[in-house]
Amino acid sequence: MGKETIDHLRSSIDTDIYTIYKYPFLDDARKYIRDSGISFNDLLEGSISTIVDCGRKRVEDALNGKIHEYDNPYLEILSYPVANIILSCINDIGLIKRYAYFESKRVYEELKKEENNFIIKIAAQFGLRLKKDGEKYETYFTDYLNNSRRINDQKWSLVNKKISKGWISLEKEDFVRLIAEKYREIIEDTLPLNIDKEDCSKIINRVGDIITCLKEKDNREKISKIDSDCFPPCIKGIISKTEKGINLSHHERFSLTTFLHKIGVKKDEIIQLFRNMPDFDFEMTRYQVDNIIGESSGTTYRCPSCSTMKTYGICTTERNKDCNNVSNPIKKYKINLDRKYKGIV
Template sequence: MQSLHARYPFLAAAREAVEAAAVDLGEVVATEEAVTGRALERVKSAITEGTVGEPHRRTRVELLSYPVARVLVSLVDEHVCTRKYASAEAATARERFTAEFETTTEFKSTQSERIELRDLLVEFDLASAVHEAETGYWVDVGAYLELAADQRGDRWRLVNRPLADGRVRIATDDLHVLLKQAIRHRVAEGLPFDVPDVIADELDAEVEQLREVLADLDLTREIDTVVPEMFPPCMQSLLDQVQKGEHLEHHSRFAIAAFLTSIGMTTDEIVDLFQVNPGFGEEATRYQVDHIRGDTSPTEYSTPACSTMMSYGDCVNKDDLCERISHPMGYYEQKLDDAEDDELVDWREENGGDDAGEEADA
């Protein structure tokens, strides 16, 4: 097994190398603790740090940790875990191939262990779609639209790019971003999948660890869009009660305030939203929200997990997605990910929240 395959385990050649070695994953997870440990680290680091951690010194362990990590992600079966894992694998790969592309002499004696730009273009069927320019590259518009679809920011919009003869002009760094997206798509493809019981049973402890990490994680740090119709049913119900002027218990007030804070709403916006509720005095609401976001307390509080919502009786109107999600923010994140662009109309834009809009764009 080559070190190249261990560094880029998503390559078709890496998969073929594992198949050629007739590796039995059931036997691996049962007998090779180093592989299982590295796979666990791979996923845990993806969830918490956005990378897959430091590579193992042994090539075999590093390479086999990739398919075992995919097994773990499938067993956890949480959208946020799958998304973060695929993104982390892609981000790590980009760091590696960027460094290797820039190397001119160091790898000359070991060319077979170094990945080239053309290798990745061929791997993802982009060799005929990417063309060198005097500076940067021209990319066929179809390939560009497919790989740039997930990128945020005006600079990725086609109308803001030079376009000629069906090709889009991009810089070298932009091409690296598109390759990262191709890798992310490859990693995410097929996840989650059904895992045989004989393998799943061996990984119960690791799966439980990952679920605990997800339960403790602040899943809200990247979300800054307020689309009420995509809120999880529990939060829609609490918000509806607020707006009808109904009384909420302390734990319910905390849950909806923490949720709204977590999705990027400012204290002023939340105070305005709750103004119609007689039970929410402005001073008390402002104090509670500032306390939750950590402005007036040493702790920044996150939205309660589904298990907590259930224990307090705030989990209501469960739908099919609720059955697969363990955190209200995981629900909301998946709804946003699955939505079409024209569905993502921020409540603040509709209600004159210019400052909030500027903050969200930052």
């Protein structure tokens, strides 16, 4: 199959393609892929190199922190499953999260421009409850909570919202953000796909440099000198989230920064840790870290106590039994250090 196939498809497509290429997750898009006659094997073999290149571009853009740009709608739809295959074969959770983040951001920007009817249709496909009331969109609070929990912005906290009988009213722009967040979650939940190892090796050959790039990035991000083995479970939990590229809540960011600062980790190293965040923004992170460690505000914040960590939901140990009943994560770190290096048990 080659260029003629693509041309043939182009001629047989109705106008709807101009909507669905932006949203390759739509049922219509799936139908299109099915009708294209291109098989999973065709994609794996990479016999249609333009499609594979395009899929690969999607992944690269995410890795480089860019929103994917496109000019060829026909290719885009087909490149979507290819990107999924590539991501599944590389099988790096951090990369998948990053991809999900940028892909959802792209969709968010597109959705903002859409007509109400189209938004209603997509919300229905994603199972987001919606009541239209004039210009306002209303969604049910559980759907709101579920899809807004990773957005780090006071504006999104429930307490600043108008909620009546369970329904929250939102501007269009915010409602489509919820759709985008839902999409992000769906990507994260579906990937990696279960792909045969042999099949994967065919794909991997073509994306080797992505993997190299990913590894370099990983190495840069390891923290040195400090013995992270001895961190208390709460801090370990947060760090493992950063390693996986899972977005942190405000409280988690705050707790991690205050903790690391207290035990002497340098500012730059703290910032490095946040690099893996899907929404990493260097300037913003530096500003926030500065603020917390007191370089800009003059106030150095202390690491939250264990009971506060419990309220935040960061502490997951039961009745402190794993933590020698200490009152602060710093103390637990010191106990662990002592045990390890002085042999005290």
